[in-house]
Amino acid sequence: MSILVTGATGTIGRPLVEQLAQGGHAVRALTRRPDAAGLPAGVRVHEGDLARPGSLAAALDGVTALHLIALAGDDYQPLPDPSAVVEVAVAAGVKRITVLTGTDDELAVVRAVEASGVDWTHVRPLEFMANKLAWADLVRAEGVVRSGFGDHVSALVHEADVAAVLAAALTGDDHGGRTYTPTGPQALSRRDAAAIIGTVTGRPVRFEEQSEADVRAAMQAQGVQPEVIDFVVGYEASPPPEASVVLPVVEQVTGRPPRRFADWVAEHVEAFLPAR
Numbered sequence: 009m010s011i012l013v014t015g016a017t018g019t020i021g022r023p024l025v026e027q028l029a030q031g032g033h034a035v036r037a038l039t040r041r042p043d044a045a046g047l048p049a050g051v052r053v054h055e056g057d058l059a060r061p062g063s064l065a066a067a068l069d070g071v072t073a074l075h076l077i078a079l080a081g082d083d084y085q086p087l088p089d090p091s092a093v094v095e096v097a098v099a100a101g102v103k104r105i106t107v108l109t110g111t112d113d114e115l116a117v118v119r120a121v122e123a124s125g126v127d128w129t130h131v132r133p134l135e136f137m138a139n140k141l142a143w144a145d146l147v148r149a150e151g152v153v154r155s156g157f158g159d160h161v162s163a164l165v166h167e168a169d170v171a172a173v174l175a176a177a178l179t180g181d182d183h184g185g186r187t188y189t190p191t192g193p194q195a196l197s198r199r200d201a202a203a204i205i206g207t208v209t210g211r212p213v214r215f216e217e218q219s220e221a222d223v224r225a226a227m228q229a230q231g232v233q234p235e236v237i238d239f240v241v242g243y244e245a246s247p248p249p250e251a252s253v254v255l256p257v258v259e260q261v262t263g264r265p266p267r268r269f270a271d272w273v274a275e276h277v278e279a280f281l282p283a284r
Contacts, residue, residue: 037053
């Protein structure tokens, strides 16, 4: 089996490539910037862009399994023509596709894959632990997290656990036609998460509640696009009920329990500590 991972340098793509390579699988990685990929030795890195399906031919040659992301480019826009991407993949001989999505706007990719007749698995995590790296600068500088909606809870999932679910679906049987929502082992509020960062780093971290207006203003100051601000604030202000539900997906699919948020913080502790 030869596996192509798209979005190979992203939050999920990078650990997925690493896990597949560690498992001895023949892995290819698709990226728009191969020179900056920094992926493990032995991984074949191909230049390509999902927004240009014609650029995928060399990467797909001989590939039988594909991990497909639902976004194109740095602006996080849904793929403009997912059916064309899937058609190119199927024509190249791909028999199995995993799809990673995050929003309803990305479901056109899932529908295109389902209609193709290949063996497919849809993986839809709700919030990554890695999102909390956005807090790192303030925690490092001031020992504070400033955020809105401090009491809303989310079953944050470790990006490596999402990658493990995808790796299992790409390389194993009995995952075809399934939709998985991997979660972490706890539903945590933002206040909880800030406190855990303090505990793990050994440096107290206080939580300061922001108003919705303050959240929007902070994102605008960072140059975030208005439609992205609307989506993020809308989600955080009124998260879907399933966001707080802890599910057994990771253990059922991979055979081991999901990592805790404290584990994730320990792996990234230097990001939250002042320079020495």
